[in-house]
Amino acid sequence: MKVELAKPNPPKVKSAKSSGPFSIMWREIVKDKLALGSLILLGLILIIVYGASLLLDQEKIVTVDLLSIYDPPSAAHLLGTDYGGRDILGQLIIGAKNSFTIGFFITIIAGCIGLSVGLCAGYFGGKVDNIIMRIIDFVLILPTLMLIIVFVSIAPTYNVYSFIMIMSAFLWTGKARLIRSKTLAERELDYVNASKTMGTPDWKIIFREVLPNLSSIIIVNLTLNLAGNIGIESGLTFLGFGLPESTPSLGTLVSYASNPDVLQNKWWIWLPASVLILVLMLCINFIGQALTRAADARQRLG
Amino acid sequence: MLKFILRRFLIMIPQLIILSILIFALAKAMPGDALTGQLASSPKMDAQTLMELKQKLGLLDPPYVQYLRWMKGLLHGDLGMSVIHQTPVTQLLAGRIGNTLLLSFAILILSYLIAIPLGIIGGRWTNSWADKMIVGYNYLTYATPLFIFALLMLFIFGFVLGWFPSGGSVDIRVEDGSFAYYMSKLNHLILPAFSGAIVSTTITIQYLRNEIIDTKIKDFVKTARAKGVNESNVYTRHILRNSFLPIAAFLGYEIVYLIGGSVFLESIYGYPGIGQLFVASISQRDFSVVTALVMISGLATLIGTLLSDIILSAVDPRIRIE
Numbered sequence: 028m029k030v031e032l033a034k035p036n037p038p039k040v041k042s043a044k045s046s047g048p049f050s051i052m053w054r055e056i057v058k059d060k061l062a063l064g065s066l067i068l069l070g071l072i073l074i075i076v077y078g079a080s081l082l083l084d085q086e087k088i089v090t091v092d093l094l095s096i097y098d099p100p101s102a103a104h105l106l107g108t109d110y111g112g113r114d115i116l117g118q119l120i121i122g123a124k125n126s127f128t129i130g131f132f133i134t135i136i137a138g139c140i141g142l143s144v145g146l147c148a149g150y151f152g153g154k155v156d157n158i159i160m161r162i163i164d165f166v167l168i169l170p171t172l173m174l175i176i177v178f179v180s181i182a183p184t185y186n187v188y189s190f191i192m193i194m195s196a197f198l199w200t201g202k203a204r205l206i207r208s209k210t211l212a213e214r215e216l217d218y219v220n221a222s223k224t225m226g227t228p229d230w231k232i233i234f235r236e237v238l239p240n241l242s243s244i245i246i247v248n249l250t251l252n253l254a255g256n257i258g259i260e261s262g263l264t265f266l267g268f269g270l271p272e273s274t275p276s277l278g279t280l281v282s283y284a285s286n287p288d289v290l291q292n293k294w295w296i297w298l299p300a301s302v303l304i305l306v307l308m309l310c311i312n313f314i315g316q317a318l319t320r321a322a323d324a325r326q327r328l329g
Numbered sequence: 330m331l332k333f334i335l336r337r338f339l340i341m342i343p344q345l346i347i348l349s350i351l352i353f354a355l356a357k358a359m360p361g362d363a364l365t366g367q368l369a370s371s372p373k374m375d376a377q378t379l380m381e382l383k384q385k386l387g388l389l390d391p392p393y394v395q396y397l398r399w400m401k402g403l404l405h406g407d408l409g410m411s412v413i414h415q416t417p418v419t420q421l422l423a424g425r426i427g428n429t430l431l432l433s434f435a436i437l438i439l440s441y442l443i444a445i446p447l448g449i450i451g452g453r454w455t456n457s458w459a460d461k462m463i464v465g466y467n468y469l470t471y472a473t474p475l476f477i478f479a480l481l482m483l484f485i486f487g488f489v490l491g492w493f494p495s496g497g498s499v500d501i502r503v504e505d506g507s508f509a510y511y512m513s514k515l516n517h518l519i520l521p522a523f524s525g526a527i528v529s530t531t532i533t534i535q536y537l538r539n540e541i542i543d544t545k546i547k548d549f550v551k552t553a554r555a556k557g558v559n560e561s562n563v564y565t566r567h568i569l570r571n572s573f574l575p576i577a578a579f580l581g582y583e584i585v586y587l588i589g590g591s592v593f594l595e596s597i598y599g600y601p602g603i604g605q606l607f608v609a610s611i612s613q614r615d616f617s618v619v620t621a622l623v624m625i626s627g628l629a630t631l632i633g634t635l636l637s638d639i640i641l642s643a644v645d646p647r648i649r650i651e
Contacts, residue, residue: 165344168634170626172589173607174355177619180611181359258474265476266596266608284480285596287495291488301477308472316468 048243048321055321062317065310072307076123083117100295109283109296119299122277125270127307129191130257136195137256138249141202146233148203149210156207166200176268187274198256202248209244213237243322250318254311261304277304333642341635348627349403352620353396359616408621413613418621421606429602432525432594433587435518437580439526444533445576451534452541453564463534471531476593479524483597486520493520496599521598525590529583533576540572574644581637588626 056062108114148159178193179185213219214237222232263269264278272279280300284290289297320327390398402409408418451463470478487495499514544550545568553567554560591604599605603622610618 164340165347168344168627168630169348170585170588170623170630172592173623173626176592176607176611177355177359177623180614181355254472262474262476262593266592267612281477281480284484287488290480290484294484297480301480304477305473308474309468312468312472 048246051327052243052246052318052321055327056314056317059313059317059320062313065313069307069310069314072123072303072310073127076120076127079120080124083120099293109280115280115296115299118275118280119277119303122275122280122300123303123307125274126257126261126276126278126304129187129270129276130253130260132191133194133198133256133260134249134253136191137198138202138245138252140195141199142206142245144199145203145206146210146237149207150214150229150233150237152211152214159203160207163200163203166197169197171197175263176266179263179268186271190270194256194259198252198259202252205244205248206241209241210237213240243318247315247318247322250311250315254308254315257304257311258308330643334639337635337638337642341631345628345631348631349400349624350396352624352627353399355623356399356616356620357392359619403624408624409617411610411615411618413610413615413618418618421618422603422621422625425602425606428600429591429595429604431514432518432521432591432600432602433584435522436525436529436587436590437583439522440529440533441576443526444530445537447530448534448537449541449564449569451538452545455542460538463538467531467534470528473528475525475528475590476597478528479521479594479597482520482524493517497601517600521594521600525587525594529586529590532579536579537572537576540575541568544568544571575641578637578640578644581633581635581640584633584636585630588629 056066109118144159144163148156175193175197179190182189182193218236219232222236227236260269261276261278261281264276265282267282269278270276277300281297281304284297406419408422410416411418411421414421447463447466451460454460483495486492494517497517499510499517541564550563550567553563558567588604591602592607593604594600595602595604596608603625606618607622610616610622
């Protein structure tokens with residue numbers, strides 16, 4: 028029983044095929060000039076920061092130089108020096124690298140926890156869902172910022188890894204709730220039922236079938252979270268409860284401004300770091316907005 | 330309705346108990362206990378007397394006994410002793426909680442005063458130049474971390490322009506209770522309150538703007554227009570009435586934001602309130618104060634979300650849990 032079908036025109040086939048989430052996202056970013064500009068700027072900043080931190084000698088930057096305390100910007104120190112005569116530009120680059128890397132890892136870890144908890148609660152429903160939702164409700168009413176600060180100050184061995192863990196432990200709940208509600212809706216659809224009838228194991232349905240359908244929402248959420256997490260991290264470091272001193276972040280440079288003299292007279296120490304945090308967060312948010320539109324077909328530009 | 334409130338209240342009780350257990354466990358994990366607070370004046374004490382004293386104060390009892398005693402103290406308003414200040418924590422709080430409440434209240438009022446007109450303008454004249462400005466403003470405030478914004482405000486208005494004082498809650502030279510005293514208090518409040526308010530307007534503006542855009546094409550609005558209701562009455566009587574109530578309901582959630590915000594605002598502006606006390610106590614390792622503050626903030630957050638849920642369910646019957 029061989030039926031030879033007439034070959035349709037190849038280009039038509041191509042256009043009839045619905046494009047995947049990634050090509051839609053890309054199209055949306057390119058359509059939105061602000062998002063495209065942000066993406067380019069963010070890419071440039073990251074290349075410069077990560078590239079330069081490879082070339083920079085960290086030892087040399089953190090070495091105290093008593094002869095050049097609080098030097099204003101000059102040819103030797105493009106952005107001047109701090110109270111220990113250390114080069115601000117070098118600290119800015121290392122700080123940006125640390126802030127972004129740590130924000131990124133917090134986003135990924137909190138994302139993974141939130142994702143798996145949310146998928147389980149939404150997919151299995153019933154008792155599992157009930158218990159998980161009670162836990163999430165509880166974490167949401169905690170005074171998060173204060174508890175993070177308390178944990179940071181009583182952690183027995185405090186380093187970058189424990190900081191990432193403490194942050195992730197508090198920041199997964201919002202994502203879990205979002206993913207749960209989306210999974211709840213997805214689970215009622217026919218394709219999941221069909222798969223169940225065919226005897227596909229639950230984990231396979233969850234990860235191979237439900238998860239890909241949520242991918243665009245997850246990416247949007249992670250992008251917006253990344254911006255938020257960089258903000259929270261630098262804010263905590265600013266207060267003195269973030270990264271340990273051995274790993275300076277952008278917040279460390281901003282925190283020098285708690286000294287009124289630095290805030291008032293030595294702008295080159297804290298202003299560049301503040302502006303860099305702002306630019307990073309704005310860029311990531313603009314990209315996130317474009318991705319949000321891509322995830323919601325009604326809002327797309329084209 | 331009453332049933333919902335009752336049920337929502339009952340959910341709160343286990344949450345409160347778990348919260349207190351968590352905080353008690355944290356307090357136990359912190360170095361130093363109630364004894365260290367009371368004995369700081371006589372540091373030289375041999376191990377024997379120390380053990381006896383610990384026995385007497387019940388610090389060697391099993392944890393659950395200690396927890397129950399701690400809870401009993403809490404319910405009676407006894408929050409323990411501050412190690413650093415050598416005063417009861419309640420006394421320490423009494424002097425500062427007023428400042429934080431004042432600041433939070435000012436932030437709330439200001440943020441509504443800014444957000445509601447902007448939201449209405451944005452929703453009513455969508456895609457006008459004013460709306461585009463408002464959307465841009467929203468992007469900016471959404472992305473700006475509070476501490477950077479507060480720092481920039483302090484730099485510009487406190488130092489470069491010198492319009493406002495750069496720290497404290499009141500000028501110490503003015504007489505307590507006089508007119509100048511209240512004016513000075515107000516003057517110290519303006520900068521932190523504006524910093525907190527501007528960053529927190531985003532959600533209200535966004536919500537109001539979307540709500541108006543959605544509502545203004547609905548049938549009942551068309552009917553009102555067709556009846557000959559003039560345009561400003563269409564907005565005030567028909568559209569806004571529906572949109573305002575949920576905003577009022579977000580008030581409770583706003584408390585959660587205000588608690589976190591007070592930590593940053595008060596440390597940047599040197600404003601003597603709860604947030605500044607918290608940061609100072611953590612740095613000085615004054616953990617009885619820290620425990621009390623976390624407990625109070627947890628309670629405030631709980632009450633805030635409770636309030637919001639009740640108002641929301643009163644406004645929107647679909648939310649009620651059955």
